[in-house]
Amino acid sequence: MYTCCYLGGKPAAEPANSDYSDVPLEDKDLLEKFAQPESRNMAFNQLVRKYQEKVYWHIRKMVIDHDDADDLTQDVFLKVWKNLENFRQDAQLYTWIYRIATNECLSFLSSKKRKFFLPLHDITAELTEKVEASPDLAGDEVQLKLQKAILQLPDKQRLVFNMKYFEDLKYEEMSEILGTSVGALKASYHIAVKKIEEFLKRD
Amino acid sequence: MKNELKLSDIPKRNPYQVPDGYFDRLPARVMERTESAQEQAFWLESLWRPLRLAVAPLVLLLVFVAAFFYSVPDKPIINLAGVPDTAIVDYLSTYATLETADFAELHNLQEQELPSEMLNVSPKAAEEELEYYDLNHMEY
Known part of the structure; x- marks a missing residue:
């Protein structure tokens, strides 16, 4: 049995059966509690619960496969754990976590290309097969075609499209996460939409 | 569609x-x-x-x-050009052991005029030395 979640840019709902307080802490409070050894685990657990869905779906839309997304999500939080002490608060915590997740995704996809000596279109074919095999898209020709169209985009452009279209992030936030100018992101999204619509027009 | x-x-x-x-x-x-x-x-x-x-x-x-x-520290390097000839001759006359090769070298020098400073011998002492040895009957 599978559960579908769509979050967009909104904060994740807190699970009811948690070991810790259900009142979500502000990032600043989380960081303060993380800095104290006695409350470190509690703070990190809350951080994972707060951001897990955003991180997971951000990754899942890039790697498609649930098991890959699961591994990468855990890797991201492990990196967050190891580096949170050195996190400088000149950036927002969630943009910092997003940046780690984005880097993990891109590294995963490029390592997969290197590992199998496959050119770009073969990776796309592999991801497309996974999309076609997805039981959730069975019978929904329009959604299936949209997902296949998105997979035709280059990795970074796909990332920009997902962040804007599905996750509803502002260009300024995306700029902070990806280290790219707002203008370049707008242009990239515009081009991505054009490519997708071209693909949708084709039979 | x-x-x-x-x-x-x-x-x-x-x-x-x-x-x-x-x-x-x-x-x-x-x-x-x-x-x-x-x-x-x-x-x-x-x-x-x-x-x-x-x-x-x-x-x-x-x-x-x-x-x-x-x-x-490295061993000091002595510039022989800066050492007076008399000091070299004194050193050689005290410590040097002459070998056959040195005599052979001396034979090559016979043709050359050695300065008296090099020999460090006064003309009078040299003449007395020559008279003392009967060079014609010396065997090598």
């Missing part, structure tokens, strides 16, 4: 799903991994501490050896 399909016509939804209760279990799984990472870090630290204690005196010893090696 119509040909003029636009992105804005398609309802925005997430087509993917996760196993039931996945997000309820994920924090505990992440915490397990952080605990094992902490344990690993602890073991590395506990191994590194005695190793550091053992390595420290060894490094110190190596530093001393290197410092000693580089602090030994």
Whole structure:
């Protein structure tokens, strides 16, 4: 049995059966509690619960496969754990976590290309097969075609499209996460939409 | 399927799903991994501490050896051109042992005029020396 979640840019709902307080802490409070050894685990657990869905779906839309997304999500939080002490608060915590997740995704996809000596279109074919095999898209020709169209985009452009279209992030936030100018992101999204619509027009 | 399909016509939804209760279990799984990472870090630290204690005196010893090696002064280089001839002759007459090769070299010098300073012998002493030896009856 599978559960579908769509979050967009909104904060994740807190699970009811948690070991810790259900009142979500502000990032600043989380960081303060993380800095104290006695409350470190509690703070990190809350951080994972707060951001897990955003991180997971951000990754899942890039790697498609649930098991890959699961591994990468855990890797991201492990990196967050190891580096949170050195996190400088000149950036927002969630943009910092997003940046780690984005880097993990891109590294995963490029390592997969290197590992199998496959050119770009073969990776796309592999991801497309996974999309076609997805039981959730069975019978929904329009959604299936949209997902296949998105997979035709280059990795970074796909990332920009997902962040804007599905996750509803502002260009300024995306700029902070990806280290790219707002203008370049707008242009990239515009081009991505054009490519997708071209693909949708084709039979 | 119509040909003029636009992105804005398609309802925005997430087509993917996760196993039931996945997000309820994920924090505990992440915490397990952080605990094992902490344990690993602890073991590395506990191994590194005695190793550091053992390595420290060894490094110190190596530093001393290197410092000693580089602090030994080189043998002074004497410029023979700056040493007076008389000092050289005095040294040779005191310490040098003449060998057959030296005589052979002397034979080559017979044709050349040696300055009296080189010989360090006064003309009078040289004449007396020559008279003392009957050169014609000397055998080599």
